[in-house]
Amino acid sequence: MSSSIRRAADYAKAAHESIDQRRKFTNEPYVIHPTAVAKIVASVTDDSEMICAAWLHDVVEDTPRTIEQIEDEFGKPIATLVAELTNIASVSQGNRKERAEINRTHTGGISRRAKTIKLADVIDNLTGIVNDETGNMDAPWAEEYVSEKALLLTVLSEGDSLLLDRATDLIKRCRMLLEAAKLKDKGSS
Structure with a gap:
């Protein structure tokens, strides 16, 4: 692991x-998500800026850290990727569906590199639904989330084609699992 990638991993953690x-x-430590996203990105590219941005992709959105701090620490190219990956809609901008549309429109205009990282993000999040063994998954939330991500894929076609195929497959698997869960619930009622 390069020193810049190690610094990004430590910073995200x-x-x-x-x-x-x-x-x-x-309820696992959140850092497992950027770890997985960075590994997925590293599986399709050796671009260290992309791998650093994968580690950092949720830092500005979820923590008090700012894009300016990311730029000071990692430089403009990585900060630009992180900014592209940061959702822009705020709670005051409508309900979840409306915010998802605002963010999807934003994502449609990001760079190919950022779209590849976003695909890795989607893959890891969908994998969490497919592999859920906790029994804690909120099925209505998961259905809405999967639908949002299916729409998001329509603006990510310029990202890495292998990751796009994986994400598309995961959408199908999630939908099958959610449908099977509905049928199981109907059968037990």
Whole structure:
């Protein structure tokens, strides 16, 4: 691992731990998510700026850290990627569906490199739904989330084609699992 990637990993870990951020439903330390996203990105490119941005992709959105701090620490190219990956819609800009549309429109205009990182982000989040063994998954939330990500894929076609295929496959698997869960619930009622 290059020194810049190690610094980004350490920075992301410290930022997410500083607010004791946990994964939804599993309550695991949040840093497992950027770790997975960085590994997925590293599986398709050796671009260290992209891998650093993968580590840092949720830092500005989820913690008190700013884009300016990212730029001071890692430089403009990485900060630009992180800014592209940061959701822009705020709670005051409408309901979840409206905010998802605002963020999707923003994502449609980001660079190919950022779209590749976003695909890795989607893959890891969808994998969490597919592999849920906690029994804590909120099925209505998961359905809405999967639908949002299916729409998001329509603006990510310029990202890495292998990751796009993986994300598309995961959307299908999530939908099948959610449908099977509905049928199971109907059968037990």
